Amino acid sequence: MGPSVIRAATPRQEAFTHxxxxxxxxxxxxxxxxxxxxxxxxxxxxMSFTASKIFPDMTFVGLRQYLRLFKDSLWALSLHNxxxxxxxxxxxxxxxxxxxxxxxxxxxxxxxxxxxxxxPMAISLIIxxxxxxxxxxxxxxxxxxxxxxxxxxxxxxxVADPQKVMYALIVASVWQSTGFxxxxxxxxxxxxxxxxxxxxxxxxxxxxxxxxxxxxPMMSFTFLTSLVLLSIGAVKAYDIIVAMTNGGPGxxxxxxxxxxxxxxxxxxxxxxxxxxxxxxxxxxxAFLVALPLINLGLRRxxx
Amino acid sequence: xxxxxxxxxxxxxxxxxHILKDLNLDIGSGxxxxxxxxxxxxxxxxxxxxxxxxxxxxxxxEIAGRDVTNADPSERGIAMVFQSYALYPTKTVYGNMAFCLxxxxxxxxxxxxxVNETADLLQIRELLHRKPATLSxxxxxxxxxxxxxxxxxxxxxxxxxxxNLDAKLRTEMRIELKKLxxxxxxxxxxxxxxxxxxxxxxxxxxxxxxxxxxxxxxPEELYDRPxxxxxxxxIGSPPMNFVDGRIALxxxxxxxxxxxxxxxxxxxxxxxxxxxxxxxxxxxxxxxLHVPLGNEPTYPTLLSLVEPLGATVMCYCTxxxxxxxxxxxxxxxxxxxxxxxxxxAIDLSKASxxxxxxxxxx
Amino acid sequence: xxxxxxxxxAMTLPNAIPVKHRGAKVTTFLILVFFAxxxxxxxxxxxxxxxxxxxxxRLGHIFALPQHPNFDAxxxxxxxxxxxxxxxxxxxxxxxxxxxxxxxxIMSVSIASICGYALAFWRVxxxxxxxxxxxxxxxxxxPIIMYPLIKMTVALKLYNTSFGVSVVHTILxxxxxxxxxxxxxxxxxxxxxxxxxxxxxxxxxxFVHVILPLSPNILVVVAIMQxxxxxxxxxxxxxxxNVQSYPMTVNLNNITQTQTGVxxxxxxxxAALLTAIPPLVIYFISGKLFIRGITAGAMKG
Numbered sequence: 028m029g030p031s032v033i034r035a036a037t038p039r040q041e042a043f044t045h046x047x048x049x050x051x052x053x054x055x056x057x058x059x060x061x062x063x064x065x066x067x068x069x070x071x072x073x074m075s076f077t078a079s080k081i082f083p084d085m086t087f088v089g090l091r092q093y094l095r096l097f098k099d100s101l102w103a104l105s106l107h108n109x110x111x112x113x114x115x116x117x118x119x120x121x122x123x124x125x126x127x128x129x130x131x132x133x134x135x136x137x138x139x140x141x142x143x144x145x146x147p148m149a150i151s152l153i154i155x156x157x158x159x160x161x162x163x164x165x166x167x168x169x170x171x172x173x174x175x176x177x178x179x180x181x182x183x184x185x186v187a188d189p190q191k192v193m194y195a196l197i198v199a200s201v202w203q204s205t206g207f208x209x210x211x212x213x214x215x216x217x218x219x220x221x222x223x224x225x226x227x228x229x230x231x232x233x234x235x236x237x238x239x240x241x242x243x244p245m246m247s248f249t250f251l252t253s254l255v256l257l258s259i260g261a262v263k264a265y266d267i268i269v270a271m272t273n274g275g276p277g278x279x280x281x282x283x284x285x286x287x288x289x290x291x292x293x294x295x296x297x298x299x300x301x302x303x304x305x306x307x308x309x310x311x312x313a314f315l316v317a318l319p320l321i322n323l324g325l326r327r328x329x330x
Numbered sequence: 331x332x333x334x335x336x337x338x339x340x341x342x343x344x345x346x347x348h349i350l351k352d353l354n355l356d357i358g359s360g361x362x363x364x365x366x367x368x369x370x371x372x373x374x375x376x377x378x379x380x381x382x383x384x385x386x387x388x389x390x391x392e393i394a395g396r397d398v399t400n401a402d403p404s405e406r407g408i409a410m411v412f413q414s415y416a417l418y419p420t421k422t423v424y425g426n427m428a429f430c431l432x433x434x435x436x437x438x439x440x441x442x443x444x445v446n447e448t449a450d451l452l453q454i455r456e457l458l459h460r461k462p463a464t465l466s467x468x469x470x471x472x473x474x475x476x477x478x479x480x481x482x483x484x485x486x487x488x489x490x491x492x493x494n495l496d497a498k499l500r501t502e503m504r505i506e507l508k509k510l511x512x513x514x515x516x517x518x519x520x521x522x523x524x525x526x527x528x529x530x531x532x533x534x535x536x537x538x539x540x541x542x543x544x545x546x547x548x549p550e551e552l553y554d555r556p557x558x559x560x561x562x563x564x565i566g567s568p569p570m571n572f573v574d575g576r577i578a579l580x581x582x583x584x585x586x587x588x589x590x591x592x593x594x595x596x597x598x599x600x601x602x603x604x605x606x607x608x609x610x611x612x613x614x615x616x617x618x619l620h621v622p623l624g625n626e627p628t629y630p631t632l633l634s635l636v637e638p639l640g641a642t643v644m645c646y647c648t649x650x651x652x653x654x655x656x657x658x659x660x661x662x663x664x665x666x667x668x669x670x671x672x673x674x675a676i677d678l679s680k681a682s683x684x685x686x687x688x689x690x691x692x
Numbered sequence: 693x694x695x696x697x698x699x700x701x702a703m704t705l706p707n708a709i710p711v712k713h714r715g716a717k718v719t720t721f722l723i724l725v726f727f728a729x730x731x732x733x734x735x736x737x738x739x740x741x742x743x744x745x746x747x748x749x750r751l752g753h754i755f756a757l758p759q760h761p762n763f764d765a766x767x768x769x770x771x772x773x774x775x776x777x778x779x780x781x782x783x784x785x786x787x788x789x790x791x792x793x794x795x796x797x798i799m800s801v802s803i804a805s806i807c808g809y810a811l812a813f814w815r816v817x818x819x820x821x822x823x824x825x826x827x828x829x830x831x832x833x834x835p836i837i838m839y840p841l842i843k844m845t846v847a848l849k850l851y852n853t854s855f856g857v858s859v860v861h862t863i864l865x866x867x868x869x870x871x872x873x874x875x876x877x878x879x880x881x882x883x884x885x886x887x888x889x890x891x892x893x894x895x896x897x898x899f900v901h902v903i904l905p906l907s908p909n910i911l912v913v914v915a916i917m918q919x920x921x922x923x924x925x926x927x928x929x930x931x932x933x934n935v936q937s938y939p940m941t942v943n944l945n946n947i948t949q950t951q952t953g954v955x956x957x958x959x960x961x962x963a964a965l966l967t968a969i970p971p972l973v974i975y976f977i978s979g980k981l982f983i984r985g986i987t988a989g990a991m992k993g
Contacts, residue, residue, distance in 0.1 A: 048895035049814030056807040056870050057822055063844070063863050064829040067837035074839075126727060129720050142979060143728045146735070149975035149982070151924030153941045154964045157948055158734045161741070161957060162754070171752040202734065210983050222416035225383050230430035230481070231404025240429075244420035262833050266926040270945060287835040288927070297839060304836035311833055 068308065075301035083297060092302040102303065105281045108193050109310075112282060113261040115197030120253050122201065123208030128238065130209075131216055141213075145206030152203065156270025159199035160186060189279040192272055196280055199267060204260065208253055215249030216242070251322055258314050262307060283307050333359045333394055333485060333517045334380060340388030341375055341541075349375050351541045353389070359484070362511050362518045366528040367538035368564070373521045374489055376538070380519065381487055382406050393485065404430075409478035410487040413494060415470045417462040423449075423473045424458040427480045448479045451510075468499045475510075488520040492527065504530060525565050529553070537561050555682065559689040562613050562682055568644065571619075571654045573612040574686065577604045585612045585683070589650035591629065595678055600692050604683075610692065613682035616644070619656035621663075622675035631656075633672040636663065647672060742766060742962035749957050765958035769947070769966055782966050784936075785943030788854065789970075792929065792939055793922050795858040800865040801914060805907075807866075808873025809899050813885050823874065829867040838931070845932060854937035857929055861922050869914060876910045877903065913984050920971045920982075940967045 075093070078086040096102050126144060130137050147155065162168045165184040173181045185195035219242060227237045243250075265284045272280040274289070281289075283303060290300035334357040341350035349372045357363045365373040378384040380391055382403035391399050398406045417426050424445055431441045449455045452472045462470055471491060478486055488507075492500045508531055511518050522528055528535045529549045537544040537552065537560070545557040556562035562570045575585040575593070582596035583604060593612060604610070622628045629649055637644035643663045645656040656674060666672050683692045737754060743761040771781040811819050841860060842851065850856030880903065888898045929939035938946075944967045948960045975982050 049810035049816045052806045052810040052895070053816045053819070053822060055803050056826070056866050059863050059866050060822070060825050060829050063841060064832055064837060064867070065825075067840035067844075068832055070840045071836045122727075126724070129724055132717065132720060134717075134721060134724065138979075140724050140728055141983075142976070143731050145983065146972065146975060147731065149920055149924075149971040150968045151926065151941050151971075153924075153926050153945050154968050155734075157944075157960060157964050158738050161961070162734065162737060164754075167749060167752045167957070168754050172754055175753070202731065206731075220414060220416060222412045222414050223418060225381075225403075226410070226412060226416040226418075226477075228383060228403045229381060229408065229410045230433070230477075231402070232429060232433055236433065241418045241420060259831065259833075266941075269926065270948075273949075284833065284835050288838065291835075291839055292931070300835070300839060304833070304838075307833050308836050311831055315831060 071301045071304050072308075073301075074298055075305045077298050079297040079301070081295045081297070088298075092298045093306075096299060096302045096306070101278050101281060102283075102286060104278055105283045105286045108280065108282050109261060111193045112197060112200070112264065113258060115194070116200060116204070116257045116261050118197065118201045119204045120208045120212075120250070120257060122205045123210075123253075124212045126205070126209045127212035127216055130213065141206075141209070144209055147203045147205075148207050150203070152266035153270040155199050155203050156267040156272075159195065159202070160271045163195050186272060187276055189276050192276060192280040196264075196267060196271060199271060200260075200264070203267075208257075211249055211253055212246070215246040219245055247322070251318065254318060255315070258311070262311055283310075333357055333361075334519065335392040336376075336380065336389070337392070338389035339376070339379060339386055339391065341372070341379060341384065342387045349541050350379070350386075353541075353543060355536060355543065355546070357517060357519060359517055360515050362508075362520065362531055362533045364528040364532035364535045365519070365521045365538060366525060366535050366564075367523065367544075369523060370540075371538040372541040373523075373538050377487055377489055377519065377521045381408060381410055407483050408485045408487055409481040409483040410489065411471075411474050411478045411491045413490040415462070415474040415494075417470060417473055417477065419462055422459050422461055423454065423465075423476070426462070426473060427458075427477045430477075431480060444480050444482075445476075448476050451479070451513075452476050467495050468503060471495065471503060479514075483516070485517045485519065488518065490521055490523070492522070492524075500527075507531060525567070529565070537564060554680070555691070556613075557691050559611060559613070559684050562684070566615060568616050568655050568657070570682070571614045571616065571652075573614065573649075573652050573654075575610060575612055577606055577608040577610055579604070579606040585610060587650060587652065591650050593676070593678060593681075594627065595681065595683060597679060598681065598683060600683075602692055604692060609686040611684045611686050611689075613684060614654070614676055614678075615680065616655045616657035618677040618680045619654065619674050620658065620677070622673060626675040628673040628675050631672055631674050633666055633668050633670060636666070636668060645672070647674070738961045738965055738968075742958055742965055744958050746954070746956060746958060763962075765956075765962040766966070769959050769963035782940060782943050782947070782963055785938060785940035786966070788933075788937050788943075789923055789929075789939040789941075791854050791937070792857045792861070792933075793919060795855060796861040796865070796922050797915060797918050799858065800862040800869055800918060801911070803862070804866055804869035804914075805873045805911075806899060807870050808875075809877050809903055810895075811870070811874045812877035812880075813882070814895065823871065826867040826871055830871070834864070834927070842931065851932060852934040854933060857932045857937070857939075860928050860932050861925070864928070865918060865921070869918075872914060873910070876907070880906060909981070909984075912978070913981050916974060916978055916982050919974060923971050 074083065076087055076089060078084045078088045078091075126140075130140060134140070163170075163184065163186040165171070165187060170181060170183040173183065185191040185198075223241070224237075227241070261282075263284060264282050265288060268274060268280055268282060268285045274281040274285055284307070287300050287303040287307065290296050290303060334355075336353055336355040339350055339353040340348070343349050353376065365376060367373045375384065379386050380393075382398065382401060382405075386399060389399075390397060393406050393408070403410075417423075418429065421429065427445045427448065428441050431444060436444075445458070446455065449458055452475060454469065454472045454476060457465060457469055457473065462473065465473065474491070491507075492503055495503060504527060507518075511531075520527075520531065529552075532549055534546060534548055535552055536546040539560050545552060545561045547555075547557075552561060552565050556565060556570075559572070563572075573585070573587060573593070575587040575591075578584045578586045578592070582594060583598070583600075585593045585595055595612070631647035631649045631654060633645060633647050635646040637646075638660065642657050643660050645658055645663060645666075647654050647656060663672075684690060685692055740756070740758055741749065741754070742765050743758040743763070745760070745762070745764070748759060769781060770783050810816050811823060816822065841863075845851040845856050845860065848856075848859075850859055884902060885898060888902045893902065923939075924941060925939070926941045926945065930942045933939070933942070944963050947963050
């Protein structure tokens with residue numbers, strides 16, 4: 028380092044920077060969290076009590092927007108769909124756990140299987156929605172395929188059926204995320220002391236009993252984490268709806284996120300979107316509070 | 331008929347590593363057999379093979395006369411206690427002990443009686459409703475033993491069960507295990523690398539080295555008459571002194587070291603007759619060296635370091651080119667100065683002589 | 693003698709397995725193969741469809757192999773497909789995605805890593821509070837911050853720009869990435885930092901010379917996570933970008949959502965594959981690291 032032309036910092040100045048360097052480093056993140064997350068959330072909650080339409084309008088209107096929201100049958104439908112979607116998503120965890128268990132033994136090519144189960148995670152949800160829409164195509168997709176095999180009256184057009192379209196979304200979503208939950212469960216299974224397995228072999232405990240009475244309870248942390256992630260995923264679901272059904276047929280595949288974004292971008296109704304967002308936030312909060320409580324309750328009952 | 335018989339057992343790991351080589355072992359009913367050896371010698375592997383947790387590539391295992399080489403672990407009539415206890419974490423101690431009995435479809439009353447009985451035996455009755463995470467190391471160990479004992483198996487296997495306990499607890503549990511064995515009179519097969527455990531607990535010890543048995547004898551036999559240099563060094567703390575030398579057969583039998591020091595071993599009970607010039611190792615335990623009394627041959631050892639241990643004093647000396655450790659009484663050493671001569675006598679009747687090439691006892 | 697690793701319980705040779713165990717193993721394998729086929733099916737269909745001509749597709753044999761496989765659909769998708777306002781295919785979208793990705797990656801990783809480092813080793817005022825705050829932020833659903841974010845990016849003149857998209861991606865990644873870095877750095881022994889400080893190391897110096905060299909694994913994992921997440925994103929690119937700077941996913945969606953004319957599935961599938969290939973390639977190359985990346989994101993729970 029050559030001689031510095033600028034006057035070097037005095038020892039006092041340097042000590043200041045050094046002592047506070049860590050805090051300075053944390054400031055951008057802190058700022059982002061406060062402004063972009065908390066600040067935005069607060070703003071939206073406030074907006075939900077105003078009369079804002081295309082432009083913000085700070086006239087306070089109390090709970091009017093919420094009433095409007097709940098009178099909207101499309102919103103009610105989106106909540107209904109959210110419940111179905113969240114339940115259906117549980118299949119990812121169940122299937123993921125099942126596959127993880129199968130792969131626990133000495134399976135040849137286990138690595139290849141894992142790679143195949145997991146690759147859908149690398150694919151955009153837009154593509155996932157698109158390809159499953161293609162598969163569900165009535166005249167050119169699965170329905171036609173099975174009909175060609177001989178079942179002339181086979182009906183499988185979930186994408187066009189208002190009552191079944193959510194199942195189509197679930198299938199696509201489960202295909203996408205099962206691999207991920209398989210990885211989580213595999214990690215959880217690996218954390219189990221192999222001597223516990225050996226003890227069970229000496230004791231003559233059948234494998235399914237071990238899973239039921241020992242292994243699954245031991246993995247409660249993994250399952251809890253998975254449930255949290257599944258719920259966040261269900262709440263976030265947007266891209267896949269756009270790609271697969273665009274909310275159709277007749278709004279029967281709308282989920283709250285899709286409804287809200289549509290409200291902001293297309294319908295230009297800020298306050299209503301804000302109200303919907305706030306309700307969504309409350310749902311997430313309720314879920315996050317409920318889960319640990321349920322977990323604690325279960326533990327207390329066992330002891 | 332022995333309770334456990336191992337015949338020509340071979341264990342090969344991943345197609346090329348020969349962990350156990352043609353092992354043969356008979357364990358009698360009611361024995362406390364300890365498998366002793368350094369880490370990697372294969373003792374745990376052997377135990378796991380007997381348990382059925384590992385498959386074998388050659389040989390047979392018989393338990394109570396039945397060929398169990400291909401049988402499931404739960405069908406061999408054995409119970410096992412693991413090093414890390416391996417208790418089922420989500421169950422209470424009661425649940426742990428009752429689990430296998432439930433699988434055998436015993437009635438709840440039977441189960442309760444059996445569990446309570448075993449819990450009383452191990453003094454863990456008050457712990458039955460607690461989960462393993464809330465127990466101390468020693469308590470977990472008892473619970474693990476309890477879980478093994480409810481199986482009412484004739485043979486109980488132990489895989490280094492005391493290694494995870496602190497020194498004081500280990501001593502206590504050792505005594506408990508010995509008492510338990512006396513009371514139950516079942517067969518214990520016990521793996522450890524700690525020779526103190528082996529010497530104090532065993533009726534017989536099988537010392538293992540690199541997948542083979544080095545010597546199988548009673549603890550006394552192993553200590554007084556080790557069959558080879560490996561066993562001689564492994565058993566006894568501080569370890570046996572080794573002196574390199576050659577046999578000289580002029581006027582009795584003597585071992586002569588490189589620097590001309592002679593040891594008269596004419597009264598040594600040779601199993602094989604020694605040959606003149608044969609290269610041997612003379613083994614002398616530290617406690618068999620003493621300050622000379624009266625008319626015995628003495629050796630001019632040079633004292634280099636003294637370690638007072640209270641009841642004894644560890645003296646590090648050199649005799650010519652050889653380093654020796656002597657375990658002496660404090661009174662014998664009083665007045666001795668380091669870097670000065672300390673003449674010592676050796677009780678050669680207790681010594682061991684090994685052929686240097688084959689390491690076997692002569 | 694070297695210590696022999698404790699053999700796994702599952703070690704067996706074929707002739708040592710009793711028959712009942714062998715049956716279970718075969719069933720397990722078959723079930724795994726069945727699911728593998730199910731999972732691979734959509735990818736197979738995508739590839740196969742993209743290589744067919746529209747006449748073939750109209751025959752409705754979705755699973756059949758193409759009779760005269762050709763890359764015409766790929767060519768159209770890349771160069772000529774109508775994606776909303778332009779007829780230049782996906783290739784502009786590809787470069788837009790890259791343009792969005794690179795700044796996002798650099799900004800998010802650098803800001804998050806240095807903050808994670810500060811939180812792991814140094815006394816940051818209210819550091820624990822910040823961590824709890826970040827955890828809360830990770831759960832806040834995007835729609836509730838979406839509109840205010842738009843307003844703020846407009847005010848910062850970042851709205852409707854490619855760089856604006858990058859900034860939003862960075863903001864959205866900061867909570868989780870910071871937590872991941874902090875957790876990883878916490879596993880580095882404190883003694884190393886102490887030794888560095890004794891040697892006269894300062895905040896930044898220690899980071900660059902001591903911490904970074906120990907972190908290639910986590911950096912790769914985080915990079916993979918970010919690349920996949922940002923490349924595959926749709927909503928942010930659509931909302932905060934402009935027509936010229938739409939990422940590939942938005943282009944893809946525009947191509948497939950054209951209301952006019954025939955639904956040319958071969959072009960759609962080719963376009964989908966083109967969009968999917970970059971992250972897929974990264975996935976297949978980095979296998980284990982990818983898995984660790986995903987579980988890293990999950991472990992904050």
